[in-house]
Every structure is written in C-alpha cells, then in structure tokens.
Amino acid sequence: MEKVRTRFAPSPTGYMHLGNLRSALFEYLIAKKENGTFILRIEDTDQKRVVTDAVKFITDTLSLCNIHVDEGPMQGGEYGPYFQSERLEIYQNYAKQLVDMGKAYYCFCDEERLEELREEANLRKVAFLYDGHCRNLSKEEIEEKLKNNTPYVIRQAMPKDGVTSYDDLVYGHIAVENALLEDQILIKSDGYPTYNFANVIDDHLMHITHVVRGNEYLSSTPKYLLLYQAFHWTSPLYIHLPHIVKEGGKKLSKREGDASFMDLYNEGYLPEAIINYLALLGWSPSDNQEIFSMDELIEKFDYHRINNSPAIYDVKKLQWINAQYIKKLSLDELCELTLPFLEEAYDLSVKSKEWIKELIRIYQNHLSYGKEMVELVELFFKEEITIDLEAKEFMKQEGIENTLKIFKNKIEKIFWSVESINQAIMDTKEESGAKGKLLYMPIRIKTTGQMHGPELPETLFLLGKDTVLKRLS
Numbered sequence: 001m002e003k004v005r006t007r008f009a010p011s012p013t014g015y016m017h018l019g020n021l022r023s024a025l026f027e028y029l030i031a032k033k034e035n036g037t038f039i040l041r042i043e044d045t046d047q048k049r050v051v052t053d054a055v056k057f058i059t060d061t062l063s064l065c066n067i068h069v070d071e072g073p074m075q076g077g078e079y080g081p082y083f084q085s086e087r088l089e090i091y092q093n094y095a096k097q098l099v100d101m102g103k104a105y106y107c108f109c110d111e112e113r114l115e116e117l118r119e120e121a122n123l124r125k126v127a128f129l130y131d132g133h134c135r136n137l138s139k140e141e142i143e144e145k146l147k148n149n150t151p152y153v154i155r156q157a158m159p160k161d162g163v164t165s166y167d168d169l170v171y172g173h174i175a176v177e178n179a180l181l182e183d184q185i186l187i188k189s190d191g192y193p194t195y196n197f198a199n200v201i202d203d204h205l206m207h208i209t210h211v212v213r214g215n216e217y218l219s220s221t222p223k224y225l226l227l228y229q230a231f232h233w234t235s236p237l238y239i240h241l242p243h244i245v246k247e248g249g250k251k252l253s254k255r256e257g258d259a260s261f262m263d264l265y266n267e268g269y270l271p272e273a274i275i276n277y278l279a280l281l282g283w284s285p286s287d288n289q290e291i292f293s294m295d296e297l298i299e300k301f302d303y304h305r306i307n308n309s310p311a312i313y314d315v316k317k318l319q320w321i322n323a324q325y326i327k328k329l330s331l332d333e334l335c336e337l338t339l340p341f342l343e344e345a346y347d348l349s350v351k352s353k354e355w356i357k358e359l360i361r362i363y364q365n366h367l368s369y370g371k372e373m374v375e376l377v378e379l380f381f382k383e384e385i386t387i388d389l390e391a392k393e394f395m396k397q398e399g400i401e402n403t404l405k406i407f408k409n410k411i412e413k414i415f416w417s418v419e420s421i422n423q424a425i426m427d428t429k430e431e432s433g434a435k436g437k438l439l440y441m442p443i444r445i446k447t448t449g450q451m452h453g454p455e456l457p458e459t460l461f462l463l464g465k466d467t468v469l470k471r472l473s
Contacts, residue, residue, distance in 0.1 A: 004036030006210050008062075009199070011043045012054035015260035016061045018313070019214060019244050019252060022278040026241065027212045028067045029279075029301040039206060040072030043199075044085045045192045061261050064271040066294045071206075079206040084198050091193035094201050094231075095154045095186045103230040104186060106152045107134040108145050129182045130155070154187040156197075156227065164222035169239045170306045171215065176222040184223055196220070200227045208236050215240040215308075239303055242282045245310040252313055264318075268337055268370015273322040281311035291324050319368035326367050335360050338373040345374040346381045359462055362454035380463060385449030385471065394451065400442045403432045407443055408472040416465045422457040447471045 006027040010020055031038040040062070044050050059074060071077030081087060098104035107130075114130070121128040135157060137145075145152070158181045165175035186197040193201070203211060218240050228235040244252045252258045264274055276292050284307070285292075285300045292300065329337065338360055342348060348356055363376050379385055387395070410424035429439050440456055447468050453459055460468050 002207075002209055004031050004034040004209050005039065005207050006031040006036065006212060007039040007041050007203070007206060007208050009041040009043050009202075010058055011046065011049065012051060012058065013049045014051050014054055015057055015262045017252065017258070017260045018278060019241075021061065021065070021261050021274075022244065022281055023212055023214065023241060024062065024067055025065070025275060025278055026239070026283070026301075026303070026306070027210070029298055030210055030212065030239070030303055031070075032298045033301050036209075037070045038068070039077070039079075039208070040069040040075075040082065041202060041206070042073055042083045043195065044083055045195065045198055047085065047192070057262070064265070065261075065275050066272065067275075084193070084202065087198070087202070088191060088193070090205070091187065091198055091201055092191065095193070095197070098156065098186070098230055099154060101230070102157070104154050104156050105135055105183075106137075106142055106146070107155045107183075107185075108137075108150050108152045109133060110151075129180075132157075132183055135183070151189045153185045153189050155183040155185055156223075156230070158183050158223075158226060164225055166221060166225055166235070166238060168218065168221075169237055169303060170242075170308050171218060171240055174218055174221065176219060178222075178226075181223060181226070196223055197227070200224050203236055204228070204231070204233050210239060210303075211236045212239045212241065215242055239306065241306065242308055243310045244281055244313050246313055249310070258313075264369075268341060268372070269318070269322050270325045270337075273325040274318070276325075277318045277321045280317075281313065282307050291321065323368040326369075327365060329364070331357065331361055331364075334364055337370045338367070341371045341374050342377070355462065358458070362458045362462070366454060379448045379450065387445060387449050391445045391449070391451050395442060395445060397438065399432070399434060399438065403428060403434045403439065403442055404446055404472060406432050408469065411460075411465070411468065411472075416461065418457045418461045421460050425457065 008024040008027050010016065010024075016024075028038045030036070040059070042055055042058075055073065059069070059072075062069060069075055071079065071082065073082045076082075095104060099106065109130075113133075117131060118128045134155070159178045162178050163175050164178055164181070165173060167173050184196060185194050187193055202208075221238055221240075225235055246252060246258070261271075261274065265271065272294070275294070276290075276297075279292065279297050279301075280290070283301070283303075283305055286302075286305065289296075289300070326334065326337075335357060339356070342356070342360075359377055359380065360373070363373060366376060367373060407424065407428040410427050411421065414420040414424055425439070425443070429435055432439070434442075441451060444453060444456055444459070445451060447460060447463060463471075
C-alpha cells in the first residue's frame with residue numbers, strides 16, 4: 001500500500017482562522033494514524049494578497065498546536081521547493097505540455113471582450129462561462145500573436161459532453177456535467193498559475209494521497225480530476241469537511257471578525273484545548289470520550305466518522321474543554337497563563353508574590369480561559385461591591401441578619417488566618433443554628449457580592465480583615 005501523504009497548503013494572507021486550523025489538524029491526524037507524512041506547502045501565487053510574516057504565523061501556530069511538519073519550507077524535503085512562487089517554471093512546463101497534447105490552448109481574449117461576455121450572460125440571467133473563442137485559432141494565428149507579445153492566458157480545453165464524477169470520502173458520489181465546466185485558466189497573464197492548476201501539479205509531484213479541504217470545493221473537484229485525466233495521472237482521495245458555522249447557521253469568517261487561533265490564544269485559551277475542541281467539530285469518536293491528548297487523537301481518529309452536516313462553533317463548549325485543561329496545570333503554569341492579564345488590569349505592586357499566587361490558586365477550578373481571571377478577581381481590587389437581584393432576594397430570608405452579626409463578632413477578635421476564619425464560621429453555625437447554604441451564602445454575598453466562588457475561608461483571608469469587617473458593616 002502507498003504511504004499516506006497529506007498536505008496543508010495555506011495562503012500566507014494573515015492569521016490562521018479556525019476552519020483552516022481544523023483542516024491542518026485533520027490532515028495531520030490522517031497522516032499520523034498510518035505513520036504517514038504531513039507536508040506544509042505555501043500557496044503564495046497570489047502575490048497581491050501575501051502578508052509579511054504570515055508564513056511565520058502559520059509555522060508558529062502549527063508548532064504551538066503540536067502539529068509537527070515532516071516536509072516544508074523550514075524542514076526541506078525531496079519534493080521541494082515548498083513555496084509555490086518558487087515553482088513557476090514547473091507549472092509553465094506542464095501547461096505547455098498540455099498545449100502540445102491539445103488538452104489546453106493559448107487564449108488572447110482581452111478584458112474588454114470578457115467584460116462584454118459577462119454583461120451578456122448577466123442580461124440572459126445565466127452563469128458566465130468563457131465561450132472558447134480562442135480554441136479555434138489556427139497555428140499561424142497563435143504563432144503570430146506570440147511573436148507580437150500579445151498577452152495571453154493558458155486555458156484547459158474542457159470536454160463539452162459527458163459527466164465527471166468521483167466518490168468523496170465524506171459526501172459520497174459527486175457528479176458534474178462537463179457542459180457546466182468552463183475552460184478554466186491554468187496560467188494567468190502574469191505567468192503565475194491559478195490555484196487549481198498549481199494544486200494539481202504539486203499534489204501529483206509531491207505524491208499526495210489524501211486531499212482534505214472545505215466542502216466549498218466539492219463541485220470544483222471535477223475540474224481537478226479532468227486535469228489528472230489529461231495527464232493520465234492517478235488522482236488522490238478527496239475528503240471534504242463540513243463548514244464550521246455560528247449558532248444562526250452563518251459560516252465562521254475572519255472578515256466578520258470571528259476569532260482566529262491567535263485571538264483565542266491571546267485571550268488565554270490553551271493550544272491543546274483549542275485543538276481538542278476543533279477535533280470534535282465535524283468528527284466524533286466511537287465512544288463518548290471528549291478530552292484527548294494529541295496521541296489519543298491520532299490513535300482514535302477515523303475519517304469515516306467525519307460528519308457531512310455543518311459543525312456548530314459553540315464557545316461554551318470550547319470554554320468547558322479549556323477549563324478541563326486549566327484544572328491540570330501546575331500552579332506555576334497557571335500563574336504564567338493568568339499573571340499577564342492581571343498585571344495589565346490591576347496595580348499588583350502593593351500585593352506580595354505569595355498573595356497573588358494564592359489568589360490565582362483558589363480560582364483554578366473556576367476558570368475557563370486565562371483572561372477571565374481579571375473578571376473573577378475584581379472583588380479583591382475594588383472598594384465597593386454590587387449585589388445582583390437574585391442575591392438580594394436570597395438575603396431577605398429570616399435569620400440571615402443575625403447570622404452575619406454573629407459572624408462579624410467572631411472575626412473581630414481573631415488572629416487572621418484561614419484556620420481561624422474557618423473556626424469562626426463553625427462557631428457561627430453553632431451559635432446561630434444556620435447551616436449549609438444559609439450559613440455560607442450570606443457571608444459570601446455580603447463580603448464578595450457573589451453567590452458562588454472558591455472556598456470561603458481562603459477567599460476571606462485574601463480579602464483581608466479590614467475589608468471583610470467593612471463589608472460586613
């Protein structure tokens with residue numbers, strides 16, 4: 001059996017959005033499941049859209065996410081170069097080979113003529129398809145135009161009858177009538193290849209066995225297949241992924257400001273948690289497992305279990321998964337994650353290192369992403385606290401005022417430590433008869449403004465005796 005080789009082929013146009021990263025992840029898992037090779041190829045043929053440092057963003061993101069590239073621009077490999085802009089001669093040669101075989105032709109139509117055809121199609125309310133005008137030029141006419149340096153593109157001569165079909169590994173049998181396929185451009189007038197053409201040439205030369213990409217390419221794949229047929233090459237297997245959509249069914253889009261990987265990373269989401277979450281967007285394991293290490297994902301991943309319906313991006317689910325990873329961090333790792341956010345939001349110069357570390361520790365099990373720490377600990381850094389309606393209603397219950405009064409009397413006299421605060425709570429329970437929610441919750445609401453939070457003695461200790469007494473008053 002041929003060794004599995006997959007490729008991630010992004011355009012270097014900015015940060016990686018989540019759909020792109022999920023494609024890279026699935027390609028990586030498919031390769032590694034079979035001890036295959038994962039390749040990074042940079043599709044930079046649209047030079048106008050190339051963003052400085054975008055390649056570094058891509059490689060840094062893959063590295064952060066524990067997706068290891070076997071062959072690529074940084075690693076090298078026997079099928080390079082891995083920048084498409086460095087492969088222009090290869091594409092030119094293959095396009096000319098197709099012209100010589102009669103499977104492609106020079107097209108000299110200028111923009112003015114193409115615009116007229118577009119307007120005509122518009123008036124007739126039909127999709128614009130190039131009319132094949134230059135297919136019929138004589139050899140002499142072509143040579144004359146080339147000699148005069150008339151600008152041209154190279155187009156594929158598509159068959160005009162029959163059907164091109166294939167079996168996608170997620171969506172099943174796909175068939176498209178050839179009459180609906182335009183004579184696609186292979187080489188543009190600037191000498192650069194089109195996306196479709198460069199992909200086919202590179203996938204063949206790099207021995208790619210599985211092509212994984214978004215389902216927007218489902219109907220254009222027959223164009224790729226006709227190129228494989230023209231060259232008498234075997235095509236790879238195709239795996240098209242469902243879109244990632246928002247709650248309302250709208251596709252995630254970086255143009256609309258939807259989060260990219262770096263946006264989430266900069267908010268304090270952990271790369272391994274993001275990867276874990278993305279794996280579950282459109283794929284599910286055969287059991288109910290939800291938390292996976294990369295090794296477990298490689299072991300369990302089966303592309304036959306990719307779903308063909310849209311995957312809904314659910315921030316709450318992402319936060320739940322991220323929280324599971326945060327719970328496993330060491331205290332030092334947790335401090336590294338959250339401290340930058342706290343330093344930006346609050347003046348920590350008056351607090352000791354031990355106090356800050358303890359504050360971070362008590363919120364570990366309440367945190368779903370790094371930046372959330374700022375909001376959670378706000379009550380430690382402001383003079384006045386506010387109490388919401390639900391808490392106010394709770395505080396109206398009989399006996400609560402008495403419980404708070406007893407507790408205040410107890411702590412006025414104690415040496416301030418977690419143990420003695422805990423003892424004061426126990427003594428209050430004894431004296432007031434309040435227990436459970438009616439003991440702990442009134443103290444918490446009155447001192448923190450919140451109904452829920454970390455262990456109460458630890459919280460009160462960090463607030464400090466003066467603040468607690470002031471708020472109880």
